[in-house]
Amino acid sequence: MKLTKDQLQKLILSGIGFVVLVYVYSTFFLGPLNKSRDSMLATIKDLQTKIGASKNEMHNATTLEGQATAATNRFAALKALSPEGAPIAWFPPRIKTFFAKQNIEKSSTRLDNSSAFKQSELSAWIKNTWQIDLPQADFETLGKAVAQLESTEPLLSITRLNIKTAAEDPQFQQAALSASTIMVKR
Amino acid sequence: MALHLNLLHEEISEHRQRQRDPLKIGMIALGIFGALMFGYYMWNAYQTLEIKGRLTAAQHDWEKVEPEVVAAQKRADELNGIIGTTKVLDGMIDTRFYWAPFLETLARCVAPNAQLTSLDGLVLDDNKGISITVEGVAAGREPRAAAEELRQLLLEQIGQDHKDVKVEFKTLEDLDTIANLGGANMAMARYVLNVAFNPFPAAKPDASAAPRPPKEKPE
Numbered sequence: 024m025k026l027t028k029d030q031l032q033k034l035i036l037s038g039i040g041f042v043v044l045v046y047v048y049s050t051f052f053l054g055p056l057n058k059s060r061d062s063m064l065a066t067i068k069d070l071q072t073k074i075g076a077s078k079n080e081m082h083n084a085t086t087l088e089g090q091a092t093a094a095t096n097r098f099a100a101l102k103a104l105s106p107e108g109a110p111i112a113w114f115p116p117r118i119k120t121f122f123a124k125q126n127i128e129k130s131s132t133r134l135d136n137s138s139a140f141k142q143s144e145l146s147a148w149i150k151n152t153w154q155i156d157l158p159q160a161d162f163e164t165l166g167k168a169v170a171q172l173e174s175t176e177p178l179l180s181i182t183r184l185n186i187k188t189a190a191e192d193p194q195f196q197q198a199a200l201s202a203s204t205i206m207v208k209r
Numbered sequence: 210m211a212l213h214l215n216l217l218h219e220e221i222s223e224h225r226q227r228q229r230d231p232l233k234i235g236m237i238a239l240g241i242f243g244a245l246m247f248g249y250y251m252w253n254a255y256q257t258l259e260i261k262g263r264l265t266a267a268q269h270d271w272e273k274v275e276p277e278v279v280a281a282q283k284r285a286d287e288l289n290g291i292i293g294t295t296k297v298l299d300g301m302i303d304t305r306f307y308w309a310p311f312l313e314t315l316a317r318c319v320a321p322n323a324q325l326t327s328l329d330g331l332v333l334d335d336n337k338g339i340s341i342t343v344e345g346v347a348a349g350r351e352p353r354a355a356a357e358e359l360r361q362l363l364l365e366q367i368g369q370d371h372k373d374v375k376v377e378f379k380t381l382e383d384l385d386t387i388a389n390l391g392g393a394n395m396a397m398a399r400y401v402l403n404v405a406f407n408p409f410p411a412a413k414p415d416a417s418a419a420p421r422p423p424k425e426k427p428e
Contacts, residue, residue, distance in 0.1 A: 026231075030229075030230075030231050031231075033231040033232035033235070034231040034235065036232060036235070037231060037234075037235025037236070037238070037239065038235075040235065040236075040239055041235070041238075041239055041242070044239060044242070044243060044246075048246050052250050053246075053250055056250070056253050056254060056257055057253070059257060060253070060256065060257045060260055063257070063260045063263075063264045066264055066267075067260070067263055067264050067267050070264075070268065070270070070271050071267060073271060074267075074270055074271055074274055077274050077275075077277075077278040080278055080281055080282060080285070081277060081278060083281075083285065084281035084282070084284055084285040085281075087285055087289070088288065091288045091291060091292055094288075094291055094292045094295045094296075095288070097295050098291045098294060098295045101295070101298055142297055144290070144294045144297045145294060145297055145298075147294075148294075148298075162312075162316065163316075165312075166309055166313060166316065167309075169308050169309045169312065170307075170309030170310075173305070173307050173308065173309055177302045178298070178301075178302070180301075180305045180306070180332075181306075181308050181332075182331070182332045183329075183331050183332070184308050184328070184329075184330040184331075185327075185328070185329045185330070186328045187327040187328070188327070205298065205301065
C-alpha cells in the first residue's frame with residue numbers, strides 16, 4: 024500500500040502524539056507515583072528494622088540490668104565513700120579521727136594537689152593527693168594503723184611513706200604519708 | 210451476463226479513503242492506549258494507598274515503642290558506664306601496693322643488733338615498682354657482717370612475695386661510736402640500703418565487674 028503525502032503527515036503527527044502521551048504519562052503520573060511508593064516501602068522497611076532492633080535492645084537492657092546488679096551495688100558503695108561537700112572539708116577530719124582511733128593522737132592532713140583522670144570512665148572522679156603527717160607514733164602502732172587504713176579505704180593508695188626516728192624521743196617515730204585518693208567530683 | 214455499472218465509484222473510493230485515514234486510526238489507537246494507561250495508573254494508585262496505610266500503621270507502632278527504646282538505650286548506656294567505671298576502679302584497687310605487709314616483713318628482718326633510723330619508700334610512677342631507702346646502724350664484733358645479714362634477710366624475705374628484688378648497700382661505713390649490747394661493748398656501722406622490687410603483675414588482669422572484698426592484710 025502506498026501512502027500519500029497527506030497520509031504520511033497524519034501518520035507522523037499520530038506518532039508524535041503517541042510519544043508525547045507516553046512522556047507525559049511516565050513523567051507526571053506514573054513516575055511520581057512509583058517514586059512515592061518506593062519511598063514509603065523503604066520507610067516501612069526502615070521502621071520494621073527499627074522496631075525489630077528495638078525489641079532486641081529492650082531485651083538486652085533488661086538482661087544487662089540483671090547482670091549489672093553486682094556492679095551497680097559495688098559502684099554505689101564506692102560512691103558512698105565520698106560524702107557530699109568539698110573533700111578538703113571532710114577528708115582531713117576523717118583521717119584525724121581514724122588515726123586517733125588507732126592510738127595515734129597527733130596527725131595532720133593537707134591537700135597536695137588534685138588532678139583529673141586520663142581514663143574516660145573516670146571523668147566524674149577526681150584524684151587528690153594528700154600529705155599526712157604523724158609526728159609521734161611507735162612502729163607497731165603505725166604498722167597496724169597503715170594496715171587498717173589500707174583495708175578500710177579501698178580508694179586510698181599510699182604512694183610514699185617516710186618513717187624516721189624522732190630526734191627528741193627515740194622510742195617514737197615520725198611518719199609522713201603521701202596518699203592518693205579517688206573521689207567523686209562534687 | 211448482465212452489465213453492472215458502478216456510477217458511485219468515486220464516492221465509494223472517498224469513503225474507503227476516509228476509513229483508512231491514518232490520523233483517525235492513530236487517534237483511536239491513542240485513545241485505547243490512553244485508557245489502558247489510565248487503568249494501569251489507577252491500579253498503581255490503589256496499591257500506593259494500601260502501602261500508605263501500612264506505613265501509617267508502622268509509624269504508629271514505632272511511636273508507641275520509641276519512648277521505651279530511648280529509655281532502654283539511656284539505661285543501657287548508664288549501666289555500661291557504671292560497669293566500666295567499676296571495672297577501672299576495681300583494677301586500681303587490685304593493683305594498689307599495700308605497705309603494711311612490707312612493714313611487717315621489714316620488722317621481722319631487723320635483728321636486735323641492728324636498728325633502723327629512717328625509711329623512705331616510694332611507689333614509682335605507672336606502677337613500675339617500689340623503691341625504698343632504709344637507713345640504720347648495726348652493732349657487733351663485725352658490725353658490717355650484721356648489716357650484711359640484714360641485707361640478705363631482706364632479700365630473701367621480700368623475694369618470697371615479690372619479683373625483681375634488689376637489696377643493695379648504698380653506704381656501709383664504720384662508726385667511731387661504741388654500743389653497749391648486753392653488757393658488752395660492740396663496734397658500730399652505719400648503713401644505707403636501697404631496696405627495689407616489683408609487686409605489680411606484668412599484665413593487668415581483666416578486672417570483672419563483680420565486686421571483690423578488700424584484701425585481708427596481716428597485722
